[in-house]
Amino acid sequence: MKLSRKATLTTSILLAGGLALTGCSSPSAPADGGTTTTQEAPAKGGELTKENFAERIEKAQLNAGSAHMTMQLGDSVDGALEADIVLDKDPKKIQMQMSMDVSGMTSDIRLVDGKMFMNMGELSQNKFLDMSTMPGGAGDISAMIDQVNPGSQVGGxxxxxxxxxADPKGPEIDGVKTTQLTLTLDTRKLFEAQAQTQEGVDIDTLVSTLGETIVYDMFIGSDDLPRRIVMPNAGGVGTGTVExxxxxxxxxxxxPAADELADASALMG
Known part of the structure; x- marks a missing residue:
């Protein structure tokens, strides 16, 4: 019931470089499920720099409180993911609903109240599995929360x-002018900053597969919010894009309601 190795690697990389952006903890209060509107950048917000970009992007995301995200998994993986996400400093308040169609398998993944549920169509009898009851499920849930929580990797x-x-003359995306940030990251340090990695993917494997460094191109609006992230092909995984x-x-x-849940132990046989 697992994704292919390339799909798992690509998803890890994209998420790690996406909403997990952190610098240092923002003093601003988190929004409640996106009930506030997106904050416009201050008139004198100034240029994004190596010293301030992570903190500014983290703060902007928490102020916005929610987003829609589309991930293309790259040339080597057939499929895409779409997600609606609620962001919060408190991991227990992180929420996400993700629709995933990878290699012909369609899934509905929900992260709510610290639990993760997955409906994999016929593979799960068209019902949801409570991943906390599956072997290794707790680790997968912790990894997912870490990867979508802007406050989970302080300084990492x-x-x-x-x-x-930083190129302040980045392309216009959906009518928004952007600054293009090209970031080169130490692969090992990036994933060591995470409390957990997805089951079956260890840091040594990531480094040997992807190389010592990963390059991200990020396109940031004047409100300090990401509009697009592109990861060039690394280690044969394929180019990945987050919108x-x-x-x-x-x-x-x-x-999911009680009658939408499957008996995980029965499915495990």
Whole structure:
């Protein structure tokens, strides 16, 4: 019931470089499920720099409170993911509903109240599995929460940075002018900053597969919110892209009802 190795690697890399961006903890209060509107950048926000970009992007995401995200998994993986996400400093308040169509398998994944549920169509009898009851499930849940929580890796992202280039004349995306950030990250330091990695993917494997460094191109709007992240082909995994939209729009994720849950032990045989 697992994704292919390339799909798992690509998803880990994209998530690690996406909403997990952190610098240092923001003093701003988190939004409640996107009930606030996206904050416009201050008139004198100034240029994004190596010293301030992570903190500013983290703060902007928490102020927005929610987003829609689309991930293309790259040339070597057939499929895409779409997700609506609620962001919060408190990991227990992180929410996400993700629709995933990878290699012909369609899944509905929900992260709510610290639990993760997955419906894999016929493979799960068209019902949801409570992943906390599956072998290794707790680790997968912790990894997912870490990867989408802007406050979970304080200082980790900046610590992995080995080179930083900012181009204020980035492309216009969905009518928004962007600054293009080209970031070179130490692969080992990036993933060591995470409390957990997805089951079956260890840091040594990531480094040997992807190389010592990973390069991300990030396109940031004048409000300090990401509009696009592109990861060039690394280690044969393939180019991956994350598109962001609907920042600050209300998002509500509901856990499956009792009659929508499958007996995980029975399915394990």
């Amino acid at each position: 992202f900046s610590a992995a940075l080995t080179d930083f280039v 962001y939209s609907k920042w600050g729009e209300p998002v509500k994720v509901e856990a």
